[in-house]
Amino acid sequence: MEWVGYKVHLTETCEVDQPHLITEVTTTPATTPDDNMLAPIHEKLAARDLLPAEHLVDKGYTSAEVLVAAQEDYGVQIVGPVAADPSWQARTSPAFAKAQFQVDWERKVVTCPAGKESRSWLPNSYRENGVVWQARFANADCTPCTHRAQCTHAKVEPRLIGLQERPQEEALQKRRTQQTTPEFQAVYAARAGIEGTHAQGIRRCDLQQARYVGLVKTQLQQLLTAVALNLIRIAEWLAEVPLAKTRVSAFAALKAAPA
Numbered sequence: 001m002e003w004v005g006y007k008v009h010l011t012e013t014c015e016v017d018q019p020h021l022i023t024e025v026t027t028t029p030a031t032t033p034d035d036n037m038l039a040p041i042h043e044k045l046a047a048r049d050l051l052p053a054e055h056l057v058d059k060g061y062t063s064a065e066v067l068v069a070a071q072e073d074y075g076v077q078i079v080g081p082v083a084a085d086p087s088w089q090a091r092t093s094p095a096f097a098k099a100q101f102q103v104d105w106e107r108k109v110v111t112c113p114a115g116k117e118s119r120s121w122l123p124n125s126y127r128e129n130g131v132v133w134q135a136r137f138a139n140a141d142c143t144p145c146t147h148r149a150q151c152t153h154a155k156v157e158p159r160l161i162g163l164q165e166r167p168q169e170e171a172l173q174k175r176r177t178q179q180t181t182p183e184f185q186a187v188y189a190a191r192a193g194i195e196g197t198h199a200q201g202i203r204r205c206d207l208q209q210a211r212y213v214g215l216v217k218t219q220l221q222q223l224l225t226a227v228a229l230n231l232i233r234i235a236e237w238l239a240e241v242p243l244a245k246t247r248v249s250a251f252a253a254l255k256a257a258p259a
Contacts, residue, residue: 005030008222009037010197014190019237022226023050027219034060042074054079056191064168079188081179095150098161099173105166110135114147131162201225
């Protein structure tokens with residue numbers, strides 16, 4: 001009937017030649033969406049002059065709005081995958097996904113893969129879904145098109161292309177392309193370090209269990225946990241204790257072994 005629980009958002013450094021230290025701890029109700037939290041986290045980091053040039057986050061924290069706002073408001077580049085295009089066209093080959101349509105923002109015209117231009121560009125009446133503009137193609141172009149089955153399932157209506165504002169739309173499409181490249185994946189691999197922080201906090205400091213009731217007391221517990229982990233890491237770095245390597249299960253090791 002009701003939910004009682006909290007979520008901790010941890011931010012840490014990831015320089016190769018320095019100890020990995022937790023720089024921000026933010027506690028929220030468990031139901032708070034992750035992508036709502038980057039702006040408050042960046043604001044806190046900026047107040048202490050700890051903003052990173054790049055902030056590696058998982059998919060839950062990314063959206064077109066976040067990619068643009070973090071760069072414009074704080075000068076922070078968000079490095080993280082965005083959600084894939086959920087449309088059936090993007091999941092079916094050789095259908096025409098939105099990324100295959102060329103957008104001329106100055107002319108407010110969209111050109112389809114068959115070379116036809118949209119006939120209207122109008123504001124979307126329902127912007128809660130993030131779509132700001134709708135480009136509609138003409139029936140005269142869509143109805144007789146030999147590629148119609150690859151473009152839309154509508155029996156009569158032509159193809160509609162929903163667009164966000166230009167900065168958000170371009171950032172989204174650019175990231176969807178980037179995140180498939182080996183270069184992006186190599187940079188993003190460093191984000192896995194925060195999973196080790198979660199594991200260390202849970203196993204060593206019981207981070208997953210709140211000892212107290214209420215958001216304020218739970219946040220205090222998580223702050224003290226972060227301080228303890230930082231002290232442990234500084235001590236081990238000064239003692240030149242090497243970082244532990246990622247554990248490999250027996251099955252994964254067997255699978256990777258040469259025949």
